[in-house]
Amino acid sequence: MLHIEDLHVKVGEKEVLHDINLHINEGETHVLLGPNGSGKTTLLMTIMGFSNYTITEGKILFKGEDVTKMHAHERAKRGMGMLFQRPPTISGLKLGKILTAISHDKGENIPELARSVHMDGFLERDINKGFSGGEIKRSEVLQLLIQNPDFIMLDEPESGVDLENISLIGAAIGSLLEKDKHIIKRQKSGLVITHTGYILDYLETDRGHVMCDGQIKCHGNPREILMDIKQRGYKECLECRHN
Amino acid sequence: MPSQLKAPELSKVDQERLAQSGIDLAMKNRCGSYLQMDQEVVHAECMQEGMEVLSYKKAMEKYDWLKEYNWKVVSSEKDDVTKYVAAQKEPKGYVIIAHKGSSNILPIQACLFLGRDQIQHVHNIIIAEEDSELHIISGCTSGAHVGKGGAHYGISEFYVKKNAKISFTMIHTWSENIEVYPRSASRVEENGVFLSNYVCMHPVKKVQMYPTATLSGENSVARFSSIVIASPTSYMDLGSRAILEGKGSSAELITRAITKGGTIISRGHIQGKTAGTRGHLECKGLILQDGMIYAIPEIEGSVVGTELSHEAAVGKLARDEIEYLMSRGLDEDEATATIIRGFLDVKITGLPDALQKQIDATIDVAEKAGF
Numbered sequence: 101m102l103h104i105e106d107l108h109v110k111v112g113e114k115e116v117l118h119d120i121n122l123h124i125n126e127g128e129t130h131v132l133l134g135p136n137g138s139g140k141t142t143l144l145m146t147i148m149g150f151s152n153y154t155i156t157e158g159k160i161l162f163k164g165e166d167v168t169k170m171h172a173h174e175r176a177k178r179g180m181g182m183l184f185q186r187p188p189t190i191s192g193l194k195l196g197k198i199l200t201a202i203s204h205d206k207g208e209n210i211p212e213l214a215r216s217v218h219m220d221g222f223l224e225r226d227i228n229k230g231f232s233g234g235e236i237k238r239s240e241v242l243q244l245l246i247q248n249p250d251f252i253m254l255d256e257p258e259s260g261v262d263l264e265n266i267s268l269i270g271a272a273i274g275s276l277l278e279k280d281k282h283i284i285k286r287q288k289s290g291l292v293i294t295h296t297g298y299i300l301d302y303l304e305t306d307r308g309h310v311m312c313d314g315q316i317k318c319h320g321n322p323r324e325i326l327m328d329i330k331q332r333g334y335k336e337c338l339e340c341r342h343n
Numbered sequence: 344m345p346s347q348l349k350a351p352e353l354s355k356v357d358q359e360r361l362a363q364s365g366i367d368l369a370m371k372n373r374c375g376s377y378l379q380m381d382q383e384v385v386h387a388e389c390m391q392e393g394m395e396v397l398s399y400k401k402a403m404e405k406y407d408w409l410k411e412y413n414w415k416v417v418s419s420e421k422d423d424v425t426k427y428v429a430a431q432k433e434p435k436g437y438v439i440i441a442h443k444g445s446s447n448i449l450p451i452q453a454c455l456f457l458g459r460d461q462i463q464h465v466h467n468i469i470i471a472e473e474d475s476e477l478h479i480i481s482g483c484t485s486g487a488h489v490g491k492g493g494a495h496y497g498i499s500e501f502y503v504k505k506n507a508k509i510s511f512t513m514i515h516t517w518s519e520n521i522e523v524y525p526r527s528a529s530r531v532e533e534n535g536v537f538l539s540n541y542v543c544m545h546p547v548k549k550v551q552m553y554p555t556a557t558l559s560g561e562n563s564v565a566r567f568s569s570i571v572i573a574s575p576t577s578y579m580d581l582g583s584r585a586i587l588e589g590k591g592s593s594a595e596l597i598t599r600a601i602t603k604g605g606t607i608i609s610r611g612h613i614q615g616k617t618a619g620t621r622g623h624l625e626c627k628g629l630i631l632q633d634g635m636i637y638a639i640p641e642i643e644g645s646v647v648g649t650e651l652s653h654e655a656a657v658g659k660l661a662r663d664e665i666e667y668l669m670s671r672g673l674d675e676d677e678a679t680a681t682i683i684r685g686f687l688d689v690k691i692t693g694l695p696d697a698l699q700k701q702i703d704a705t706i707d708v709a710e711k712a713g714f
């Protein structure tokens with residue numbers, strides 16, 4: 101599904117990501133861990149194609165196609181989607197109107213999907229304006245439910261969300277990633293950023309990666325890595341750098 | 344059943360332009376109509392009980408007391424435009440009267456159509472008597488083929504009596520060679536409400552106007568909303584002014600201005616002369632192509648107990664907002680148009696649904712054309 105090779109990314113004048121390699125197969129969901137400011141969001145924004153993340157080296161292959169130079173909407177059309185950590189507020193633009201635009205008359209039942217994540221009361225509100233932390237995440241999930249991407253990047257889907265809503269969001273994301281389907285039939289892939297790991301109770305994940313200082317330092321079983329970090333912090337990662 | 348508007352010589356294109364200006368030729372959602380083509384009054388009628396739509400000439404003959412409303416809030420000596428209109432031997436325009444206690448749900452439409460090169464002049468008087476509620480949509484349009492150009496001089500005098508309400512929604516669909524000089528003013532009495540809405544999505548050579556509302560009555564309210572786009576050749580000098588005289592009176596002046604290369608001067612002036620008055624002025628501008636948006640908000644308070652504020656912002660489309668929508672699969676043009684549409688979305692408090700829908704529809708047409 102996604103193959104990243106030797107990727108270097110600059111934000112402004114500063115190189116934030118150095119030599120990233122990442123491979124996510126069809127049907128797999130990976131977890132991206134790492135301390136604040138290590139470059140996790142930068143990686144997701146770069147994969148999605150945001151223009152102020154400049155790729156100076158390396159490439160991104162998506163479904164076998166080189167998308168390194170493509171605009172965000174071309175990547176979205178090919179099946180990428182993202183839940184944003186901090187989506188912008190767009191004054192005057194109603195959530196309902198965005199949902200209609202995303203659906204491109206594909207005939208999704210917008211009111212019903214909105215109800216499923218308790219966002220039916222928000223369709224006439226300006227997107228993200230005055231939304232609480234949890235409401236922002238639910239609005240993001242709702243947009244993804246309509247977009248229905250094949251590869252979903254989730255940037256801290258559970259941060260700031262209460263337990264009840266984590267299970268709501270977790271279930272919705274689980275269905276987006278076809279977690280209800282048998283592993284052999286599962287075609288959707290994901291990449292999840294989490295600090296707490298709560299979301300992993302709702303999503304079986306296949307592999308974990310730890311990012312430190314703009315580099316992916318180690319890979320392994322996501323739960324084991326998370327356990328390690330919970331016990332020992334990121335100290336060992338930071339020490340890794342000196343190896 | 345209301346009769347259809349008879350406008351025989353209108354081409355399909357011109358009918359379309361009228362529709363974009365909110366004119367419903369089939370009269371389905373209107374309760375009365377005034378249609379003036381160039382200098383000819385084609386139609387003036389009203390089906391709504393308690394309301395009248397008359398040509399200026401007929402009205403003056405019918406009601407002697409109208410003299411008291413003629414050139415009273417707008418001075419005939421104000422400028423060259425008012426002098427020109429006042430000097431006409433055969434004055435044109437309409438008088439709309441909402442008699443005491445009357446109200447309309449479907450608006451009255453007033454259509455001013457400029458078909459040939461010339462100056463079209465009108466003098467309108469609009470009166471809402473005590474306890475009445477009057478809604479008007481005014482579509483001003485030029486034919487698609489107005490030769491070398493023309494000009495529209497329009498005087499409008501509004502009188503909102505005690506406990507009455509007027510909403511006046513003006514939609515302009517002119518063309519690159521037309522100059523437009525509306526001169527209008529209103530007086531609002533106790534508990535009266537005056538809503539003035541202006542929408543212009545089409546090119547125009549020049550518009551210059553500065554309507555003034557004098558809120559003389561206690562607790563009277565005025566709300567001006569302007570939603571405009573300036574094409575590269577457009578020069579729009581727009582303003583609105585509210586004078587807060589009555590105790591507890593309040594005003595809100597809201598503008599959304601977009602330039603695609605033309606000039607927009609957005610003036611606003613609120614004068615707080617009495618304690619307990621409130622005024623707010625808001626101008627948001629978006630520059631899509633190098634042009635000019637010059638916002639000049641003025642607030643002038645002269646007594647303790649008046650509260651006035653303004654906010655003005657001019658900027659560009661935010662890249663992160665566009666790309667956010669692009670990441671959902673909208674291409675750049677769709678994303679841009681969607682954000683602009685949101686920017687222009689102003690919900691006007693107190694405006695009937697039919698009129699809000701008309702404003703929305705006019706902007707939607709512009710959105711479909713990619714703004």
Ligand SMILES: Nc1ncnc2c1ncn2[C@@H]1O[C@H](COP(=O)(O)OP(=O)(O)OP(=O)(O)O)[C@@H](O)[C@H]1O
Binds near residue numbers: 111116134138140142
């Ligand atoms: N637009 C920008 N301008 C300057 N620096 C930036 C910009 N965007 C990101 N950075 C920097 O790049 C580094 C990585 O940021 P990023 O947002 O990717 O971290 P993160 O791993 O997602 O952190 P967190 O866990 O706090 O969300 C940080 O030092 C950040 O300040």
Ligand SMILES: [Mg+2]
Binds near residue numbers: 141
């Ligand atoms: Mg982040």
